[in-house]
Amino acid sequence: MAKTVLRTPESLSRQQLRLRDDQRITALREIPVLEALPLSELRLLGRHAVLRVFADQATILTERMPNEYLYIVLHGTVMVNLHDRIGRDVSLGRLPVGTMFGEGPLFGNRFGGVSVVAQSSCQLLQISLDVLRREQAQLGQLMTQLRAMYRQRLVQSTLARVPFLAQLSDQERSDLIEQLIVRDVQRGEYIVRAGNRPNGLHLIELGQCAVARDDQVVGHLEEGDFFGALALMSETPATDDVRAVTPCTIMTLPSLSFFELLRQRPELTTAITQLLTERRDYIERQKEELGGILQKGIRRGDTVFVRDVNRCPADCRLCVQACTTRHGAARMHHTGMLHEQVMLVDACRQCRHGAECVEACPSNAITWQGTALVIQENCTGCGDCVPACPYEAMTLEPRDRSWRGQLQRGLAQMPLIPLTPQTPLYQAAKCDFCAGHDDMACVSVCPIGALRLVAVETLFPY
Ligand code: SF4
Ligand code: SF4
Known part of the structure; x- marks a missing residue:
């Protein structure tokens, strides 16, 4: 007699789960970009993928805003755009069915990015980047594929950001990519020295540089900026030093390739000359301000607090008080650097690339959360980040401000009482745009709207 198999709810749900997994794997296999992935990776992806539908013209990704998902186009098309360094729209083309996008933050490019807009009603598979980070050991082949795609796209988007190269067709830009020499440069390293002849046209893929003449800062360069063109075109030595202010990735178009490009597209000579004249x-x-801007790190982040000094009464400190009330100590200040009619307020710059505090932290306790770098619970209060910040934006604060915390800190200072606190007595603190709150206390409290958070590029277009 055949045995009756009792199906417990648990075994039934396992079976259903397996069936669902199998259906998802079959569906994922039909996506060309995933068809070569091993079964184990498809199964993992299938478990975490969510189907999303976007209406025609819906914005899926916004340039310079953090993104937390990888997308795969299942139906419809999406359009990829960005702005070049002088604010013009540049189209990077359409992504058809089967392509992936949104991988940038997995490889460190949290803010460079592009905007992605649905070109019709679209169906996309959405997978959390946190899941991919967590499971990356199990997703080896997918990660390799994504990394190769990311490198290629980063170079393409950097070329599109350079204003005179944005005029080239996709094909012409792709041809240029083949000729670029890419290298990483350390903070403080000189990329060009005054008096030397440049070996090519340099483009900044990632990071920021300072231009200096006789040790005086005369310019700031960042992602999408180029340098070396003037000396190349005039066949003279460079007049300025260019030094990396953050770790940088530099792409160099060798001189011969640069001249060949100008020979094929002579109109670029005029475009470059015009850009250089505008920049100069x-x-x-701005030259009076440039040293201060660099010294105060105003261009290290994407945004800066500005206070309208004409409207803000000199003795008003409501914003600083609101910050103190919320956090126990002020994380932004009434002081700052005057720029035209506004004060660029002293506070953490949320350095978007190569933040010194992040590099100094041995516990990896300062991480991105939305648009801010946030101190996490695993901060041990070691204090290494405090002197690392060049802008004095980081402090150490007591973790517990109650009488118990005070007592613990007092006892810890008595050499005769050996005390090893269970939790650290101090933790790092800095402005994090009030992470975890619904608003920014300082901005919300100002009754006349004199304090605002604005995009740095609106203040400094070059
Ligand atoms: S605290 Fe960190 S992110 Fe903020 S300004 Fe200093 S180095 Fe930059
Ligand atoms: S104080 Fe905290 S955030 Fe700063 S370096 Fe030490 S562990 Fe990292």
């Missing part, structure tokens, strides 16, 4: 005129107007 702008810098001439």
